[in-house]
Amino acid sequence: KAGVTQTPRYLIKTRGQQVTLSCSPISGHRSVSWYQQTPGQGLQFLFEYFSETQRNKGNFPGRFSGRQFSNSRSEMNVSTLELGDSALYLCASSPAGLASYNEQFFGPGTRLTVL
């Protein structure tokens, strides 16, 4: 099976712009979660989608949003970019089965730089 793929891998934006990141989960996985990783704050949970519905949300401002499509692919959007949004954005998918809900498969991430 192919792993989790994320596009683009690298992105440079300027303050005030918006950005959309894409994630394709492992085939058959219905849960997609997004995380932000920075040197200062570490790995932080953004949100999780399951069957096109947001099921869990972290403590991020409304500028961060996401969605999931019927094929389980997910997108994450950040509007009005700030310098502090520079980070590695990771997507993870999970089969969301009863015994494996803590086992997530992470993609390589999108490195976002805000100038």
Added chain:
Amino acid sequence: LAKTTQPISMDSYEGQEVNITCSHNNIATNDYITWYQQFPSQGPRFIIQGYKTKVTNEVASLFIPADRKSSTLSLPRVSLSDTAVYYCLVSGSSNTGKLIFGQGTTLQVKP
């Protein structure tokens, strides 16, 4: 969600067994203990998960005492490629899809 505490860093030498202990005093009845490994500029990778006693797979063992307030990840005969950050997480079915990562333990394996 139960808070986890683990050492910030550890050093070891190739061929040694490494044990990383994580404390989670407020673990709930339905919580599982999960460990992830992360290399620089890569996403974390699931290593092992357990509920109680001992779990072993091809890469590691997880020891969980009866009170479940701590757990120990054991890596047998580490190599240089095991140098990474190791995260201990505690989560249950009520938080499906939401992993809370702490600061992790940076393991440095020396030749």
